[in-house]
Structure formats: C-alpha cells, structure tokens
Amino acid sequence: MTALGAVATTRTMRRLWGAGGASLGLVAEAAAQTHGPLPMWLDRPLAIAPELGRDLHWGHLARLVEDASGWLHAAGVCPGDTVAVLKDHNIDVIGLAQAAARLGAIPAVIAPEFDAATVATLLARLGNPVTLADRSAITRHRLGGITALRRLVCVDGAADGAVPLDEMRGTRAPAPQCRTGDQLLAITHTSGTTGVPKLIGHTGDSLAGQAAVQVLGGRLLLRSHDVVATCLTTAHARALSGPFTIAAVGAPHLAMVDPDPMAAAGLLARHRPTLLETFPNVFQRWEQLADHPDQPLANVRIFLSTFDAAHPRTIRRMLGASRRRFPLYAQAYAQSELGAMAVGFRTRRQARSGDARDVGWPGLALTGVRIIDPDTGRHTPRPGVYGRIQARGPGLFAGYVGEPQRTREQRHEGWWDTGDIGTRTRTGQLRLAGRVVDDVPGLPDYLAVEDLVLDRLPELTELVLTALPDETTVPVVCTRDDVPLDPARWREATADLPVMVAPRQFRWSELPTTATWKVRRPALREQLATPSPVPEATV
The missing domain is CATH 3.40.50.12780 (ANL, N-terminal domain)
Structure with a gap:
C-alpha cells in the first residue's frame, strides 16, 4: 500500500x-x-x-x-x-x-x-x-x-x-x-x-485494532466497483468489526446468513461478486457450486476464508470455478480474542500441490506470533519444531467476562495462548497442526489425513476424524445430497491409512456445530458415545 x-x-x-x-x-x-x-x-x-x-x-x-x-x-x-x-x-x-x-x-x-x-x-x-x-x-x-x-x-x-x-x-x-x-x-x-x-x-x-487490519486489506485488494459477498454468522467479533472493511472501501455488499449451497447459488449468480468470504467448512459445502449451470462463482476474483485452515480440495475447486484470469484464495487464520494472526494467498498453480496448513504470514496481519514448547514453556524459534501458538497484536481483547482466572491462565507476559499447535516454516509462514483438545491418538497429524481422504473421495462434503474414550478412531462423514457412502470406495481410499472403524454417516444438520458452523469435535465425541438411531455405513 x-x-x-x-x-x-x-x-x-x-x-x-x-x-x-x-x-x-x-x-x-x-x-x-x-x-x-x-x-x-x-x-x-x-x-x-x-x-x-x-x-x-x-x-x-x-x-x-x-x-x-x-x-x-x-x-x-x-x-x-x-x-x-x-x-x-x-x-x-x-x-x-x-x-x-x-x-x-x-x-x-x-x-x-x-x-x-x-x-x-x-x-x-x-x-x-x-x-x-x-x-x-x-x-x-x-x-x-x-x-x-x-x-x-x-x-x-x-x-x-x-x-x-x-x-x-x-x-x-x-x-x-x-x-x-x-x-x-x-x-x-x-x-x-x-x-x-x-x-x-x-x-x-481492541475492536478498532481488529478492524484496522481488515480495512487495510480491503484498501489493498478491493476497488469501488467490486461487489463483496459474505456468508457469515452475526454473533461473533467478525460481525462487529467486519462491516468496517465494506464501509471503508465503499463496495456494494451481498450479506448472506444461510450456508445452504442451493440457497446461495441464486443470489451469487444474480449479484456476481468479485470477493466472496465465508468460513472454510461453508466453502467446502459450496464445492458443488463449481458445477452449477449458472456459474455463480465465475466472477469471483478473491475467495476469502477466515478463522481456520481450508482443505486443499476446497481451494482448488473454488479457484477452478472462477473464470477470472488470476483468482486468489486468501486465508486468514484468526481467533475472536485477537482477530487475524496470519494471512496468506494461493494461486491456481500453488493450489495444485501441497496441503493448506501453511496459513500465511503473521506480519501481513500486523501480529506477532511465537511457538512455545509445551513441556518447557520456552520459545522455540527453529523452523519445523511444533509447539503451542502464542500471539499478540492490536486487536487483543480485554478478557473473558466473568472468568478472570481463565484470562490470566492464557496470557503470558503480553502474549496470548491460542490453544492451537503449529510451527513456523523456513519462509516465515505459520503452519497449523490442530488444536490441543482435538488430538486423535494414533493420528499425530489428523488434519493431513482428513485432507488426504477428502482428495480421494470427492463425494464427501465433510470428514471429521475423532476418537472415542478407548482411543478408537472414528470417521464421521457427510456426502453430497446425503447419498449413502459406497463401502468399496471408502475401503480403497483408506487402505494405506491407520486403522479406523467403519465411518458414521450423518446429515449436515445432525452434526453439532459452533456459532461459525464448524463441527464441535468434543460434542461429536459425546454424540458418538451415546446410542443413536443413525446407522453405521457397512464397510
């Protein structure tokens, strides 16, 4: 700029x-x-x-x-x-x-x-x-x-x-x-x-600090004739700070709140946005729009997902659906307590290989990030060494309301402990491995396994790997139009992977989700441990 x-x-x-x-x-x-x-x-x-x-x-x-x-x-x-x-x-x-x-x-x-x-x-x-x-x-x-x-x-x-x-x-x-x-x-x-x-x-x-990064990004990436489309929930910090980007740039705004792909298709085809923002798992559900006859994603120049890392297949499908010459997929790794902590971009060429766990550079988010050894509590600056991600920046919140002790436990000399595990790459990017509480015994990098299976089975619209109390790995799947998963295709796709029990197939509406439509893995584990009428797939 x-x-x-x-x-x-x-x-x-x-x-x-x-x-x-x-x-x-x-x-x-x-x-x-x-x-x-x-x-x-x-x-x-x-x-x-x-x-x-x-x-x-x-x-x-x-x-x-x-x-x-x-x-x-x-x-x-x-x-x-x-x-x-x-x-x-x-x-x-x-x-x-x-x-x-x-x-x-x-x-x-x-x-x-x-x-x-x-x-x-x-x-x-x-x-x-x-x-x-x-x-x-x-x-x-x-x-x-x-x-x-x-x-x-x-x-x-x-x-x-x-x-x-x-x-x-x-x-x-x-x-x-x-x-x-x-x-x-x-x-x-x-x-x-x-x-x-x-x-x-x-x-x-703190809200101004979070909004400033967004406005700077909007000034850099958007023009006044662009049309912005979002599909976000309205009960988190992004909903309060996000409108400043649109208001500052002065772009028309399609504000959606229904993540159903068929509900979004008509509006996207009508308004032809040039920037489209939603959560990674919503983009994952929208992969089918790449094949929609009205080409609702054809005019999108920038796809933007916030909070979490996106699956590589999703990034490729979005970029492939655009008819723009050089579309970009932008990721913003963020938490409500601090705002954006890293920002990265992928082109079609970059999306063809590798995974999507490199979520960007903290410097682009005006945020400092360090990796802490979970055993010693010391900073580990060496690239490739995994640890707890801590961050600090102008958007850091005031504290948890009614829980001052919890706030103190996660603050360390001005640094905020995100609860995520990651490392820094040799190029300075932040690489995610997952959340501490979502660990799957036997699958140190469960997110990479999810990415791999999703690449092999395009009919899946969601895959969550979780573990029961006995450490059994359970795959939970959703499919396009809720078509029953083919057992033979599942066996072929997972033959070279660690042993897992038969997948459990759910409708999307049956999964416990957060306020940002992300699957609540702890609640899903509880749901799986409780007798349910939802049948297992016969694999």
Whole structure:
C-alpha cells in the first residue's frame, strides 16, 4: 500500500470508527454519509423491519439503528447496561448491537445455535440483562422461564414471558452516548468448539485494532466497483468489526446468513461478486457450486476464508470455478480474542500441490506470533519444531467476562495462548497442526489425513476424524445430497491409512456445530458415545 493509501485508510477509520475506537453505534450513520445509498442485499428480510425487504442501503441501516436505540431506551436501557441479543442470524443482530452501543450500553451477541442450558449459563454470566430475542430463540431456549432476566423483549411478535418490541416503537432516540476507547464496548463469545463458550469482552481499542487490519486489506485488494459477498454468522467479533472493511472501501455488499449451497447459488449468480468470504467448512459445502449451470462463482476474483485452515480440495475447486484470469484464495487464520494472526494467498498453480496448513504470514496481519514448547514453556524459534501458538497484536481483547482466572491462565507476559499447535516454516509462514483438545491418538497429524481422504473421495462434503474414550478412531462423514457412502470406495481410499472403524454417516444438520458452523469435535465425541438411531455405513 502506498503512503497515500495508508493515510486514506487512517482517515476513513477515524471517520467510520470515531476517536478512541468507541463509536460503534454511529458506524452505519458515518457510512451512509460517506457513501450515500450504497447497496446492501440480504438473503432474508430483517425480523425487526420486514417491510424493508431484502434490498437495502446503508441509509436504511443508519435509520434503523437510530430508531432501535429509541426502542431500547423505552425498554429501560441506560449507558453502561449490558444488552443481550439472541436471534436468528441477520444484519439486524448487528443493527441491534449498534443501537445498544449508540446508547452507551454494552451489546452482548449470542448465537442461537447453542442449547438452552448453554444460553442460560451465558445470560447468567452477563448478569441476566435486558435480552432481545426472536420467537424462535425464546421458544427453543425457554427464555420466558428465566425469571431472573431484567427484561425479555420479543423482536418479532408476541411470546410467553416477553414484552413485544412493537410496544416500544415510536420512542424518540436520545442523543448518542460514546464510550472511551479503553472501556468495555461489546461482548461476543468463542465458537464453543471445546465446550461452554467463553464470553469475550472487547474494548473500543481492541475492536478498532481488529478492524484496522481488515480495512487495510480491503484498501489493498478491493476497488469501488467490486461487489463483496459474505456468508457469515452475526454473533461473533467478525460481525462487529467486519462491516468496517465494506464501509471503508465503499463496495456494494451481498450479506448472506444461510450456508445452504442451493440457497446461495441464486443470489451469487444474480449479484456476481468479485470477493466472496465465508468460513472454510461453508466453502467446502459450496464445492458443488463449481458445477452449477449458472456459474455463480465465475466472477469471483478473491475467495476469502477466515478463522481456520481450508482443505486443499476446497481451494482448488473454488479457484477452478472462477473464470477470472488470476483468482486468489486468501486465508486468514484468526481467533475472536485477537482477530487475524496470519494471512496468506494461493494461486491456481500453488493450489495444485501441497496441503493448506501453511496459513500465511503473521506480519501481513500486523501480529506477532511465537511457538512455545509445551513441556518447557520456552520459545522455540527453529523452523519445523511444533509447539503451542502464542500471539499478540492490536486487536487483543480485554478478557473473558466473568472468568478472570481463565484470562490470566492464557496470557503470558503480553502474549496470548491460542490453544492451537503449529510451527513456523523456513519462509516465515505459520503452519497449523490442530488444536490441543482435538488430538486423535494414533493420528499425530489428523488434519493431513482428513485432507488426504477428502482428495480421494470427492463425494464427501465433510470428514471429521475423532476418537472415542478407548482411543478408537472414528470417521464421521457427510456426502453430497446425503447419498449413502459406497463401502468399496471408502475401503480403497483408506487402505494405506491407520486403522479406523467403519465411518458414521450423518446429515449436515445432525452434526453439532459452533456459532461459525464448524463441527464441535468434543460434542461429536459425546454424540458418538451415546446410542443413536443413525446407522453405521457397512464397510
């Protein structure tokens, strides 16, 4: 990026984010003033404003945030209060969070995928605050029965134990109240991969730190005539910091929240995005779109996956589906506690060989990374030596809400322990081997085995290798259109691999997933250990 570009980025960040990184509640307003009626297309109407339809612009969102702050004010929300938002994923989750921030309150977004017990635990950690939920969440999580909640507001009608949002509409919004950059600004949570999610407290400065890397990347890779498409959940830090990239660049945005490939195909074919971002496992489900007659991926110049490493087959399929001359697949290895920790790129040529565990260079994410020997606790700078990944950067969060001891245990003299295992390559890239808690006895590099089998069996849309308490390795598979897996093909594909029991085949909807649609391996192990009507494949 040129010096002029860096200055422009800094000015844009100040305009959109505000002094001290604390103007989360005014982002939509600033974007609307900067870019005018910049299009924003949705894959489903907003629960709190269905009359707006699915074709919006930043001005609509700005007015919605201002109106919603008036509704929350009528619900008794004051500066410094915590406001929980729990509803099906859509842009109005972000709008409600920004409305709370506009009042000087602290929004806490919670994913609807969790079970009732987990949601109750998270709400209790938040102090049972004013909670905004849709009818689906109120019913599924039995929120009406949590009498300790300060107030339960149903955002899309009437529900037992809740006050309808309609009773609060029409209340004039008070003047904005901005928190300082070092104050707690918003609360998200971890994905829940390893158990009950942890609540992540973000200050204005930490969210601004995460957003700055994204805006710099957007300035470098995007042009004003590009169309950005995303398919992301709206209950994590990326949902709060991510819109700044789009707002800063001024690109039209297709904001999807349904990962079903057939649901996405029509919208992608209609809007022809040039940048497409989603999670690696969603791209994996979308591999079938490479063969779609409407060629919904043909115009994509940059595929971007966040948080985890993608499978090599997935990267090849995405790049092969593009009709662009030089498409790129970009990976951002990230965690909600810190933001991006490494960024890397692959071309078609690079994707033909090797795996995808080299997730990029920490320097491109403005983040420092070191590898720690798990036995000695010492830094191991030698390339190729695996250890625990620790990182530090401007996006580091304030701490786990209600769990100060856990926060202290993972902080080491300013470095954050990610819980992942990896190494640095000779070229300085970060290479992942997996998570400590997901270890599969007998398969030191279980991710590499998954990649290998997926390459050999293109009919698989998901493969997870996990272990039972007796250390038996169990493959869990999903197939395209849920077609039964051919036993002979499985035997041939795994003949030279360590011994595994017969694969268990599931529908995608039957797998326990996180708020980012990633398979929860510990929960899957529990599910496998419990008698189930789902049959084993006969292999």
